[in-house]
Amino acid sequence: MQRQIFLARSLRFPSSLRFSSPFGGLPLHRSAHLERSLSPFHPWLASPSGKMSADTRMISRLIVLSGPSGVGKSTIKDRLMSEYPDKFEFSVSHTTRAPRRKANVSDALEQDGEDYWFVPMERFDAMVANDEFVEHAVFGRNKYGTSKAAIEKIADAGRVCLLDIEMEGVKQIRNSTLPARFLFVAPPSVEVLEGRLRGRATDDEDSIQRRLDQAKREIEYANSDAVHDKIVVNDDLETAYREVRDFCLQGF
Numbered sequence: 001m002q003r004q005i006f007l008a009r010s011l012r013f014p015s016s017l018r019f020s021s022p023f024g025g026l027p028l029h030r031s032a033h034l035e036r037s038l039s040p041f042h043p044w045l046a047s048p049s050g051k052m053s054a055d056t057r058m059i060s061r062l063i064v065l066s067g068p069s070g071v072g073k074s075t076i077k078d079r080l081m082s083e084y085p086d087k088f089e090f091s092v093s094h095t096t097r098a099p100r101r102k103a104n105v106s107d108a109l110e111q112d113g114e115d116y117w118f119v120p121m122e123r124f125d126a127m128v129a130n131d132e133f134v135e136h137a138v139f140g141r142n143k144y145g146t147s148k149a150a151i152e153k154i155a156d157a158g159r160v161c162l163l164d165i166e167m168e169g170v171k172q173i174r175n176s177t178l179p180a181r182f183l184f185v186a187p188p189s190v191e192v193l194e195g196r197l198r199g200r201a202t203d204d205e206d207s208i209q210r211r212l213d214q215a216k217r218e219i220e221y222a223n224s225d226a227v228h229d230k231i232v233v234n235d236d237l238e239t240a241y242r243e244v245r246d247f248c249l250q251g252f
């Protein structure tokens, strides 16, 4: 059985960064990916109802959300979490970076255990050595990772696990046996992305430039192959939110 996955509508990227598909606007079949998704694994990941019916088998309980820094992932995921607190849970990543001010909340700092687990570099490296991460990556001057414990905690609570990770982590999950579904949030253009990064006023100029360089690589990767099951362009926030929500709710 094949599931149809539709590619994003055309975007206003420079041609070198434009998403394209050899299939044009036609549905893209991703049987290879889905076969991997259906491989035997933790029953919680494969079957929301606990039963392996033909329909529910197609929906894994692990959703990987990615997209350039500043594109609006946190804005969308915070809303999803407040609308469906009992259904979804975001896995809290580990990071070696320092807490920063929350976007849109002028004097609130990110909280340990809520936004990230903030750990020193030595602790992070020890966790890597102990094989405690399902994925980890270096971004800028800092390291980020998703621990196995974080995912297991969500499994134990019976919720759908959402990961908000960057490109290297996406590649690692795709190369793993984890049966995940992949969702990419794209900006309407690099210029709009830059405007959002500047608008939230949480990064210095160096950091903005690094994030924009990384954004171009992420967009090229998303464009390079049928990496993601769905690409949502965050132009109008309401529309983007609805598309993300509907994708996450598929099968539940």
Ligand SMILES: Nc1ncnc2c1ncn2[C@@H]1O[C@H](COP(=O)(O)OP(=O)(O)OP(=O)(O)O)[C@@H](O)[C@H]1O
Binding pocket: 067, 068, 069, 070, 071, 072, 073, 074, 075, 076, 103, 104, 196, 197, 199, 200, 234, 235, 236, 237, 238, 240
């Ligand atoms: N559709 C939209 N239109 C206008 N502004 C938006 C839209 N979506 C998000 N924003 C704004 O863009 C800024 C960046 O959003 P946000 O911090 O959620 O991005 P992010 O992808 O989570 O970034 P990071 O990966 O660095 O955490 C915020 O100030 C947010 O309010």
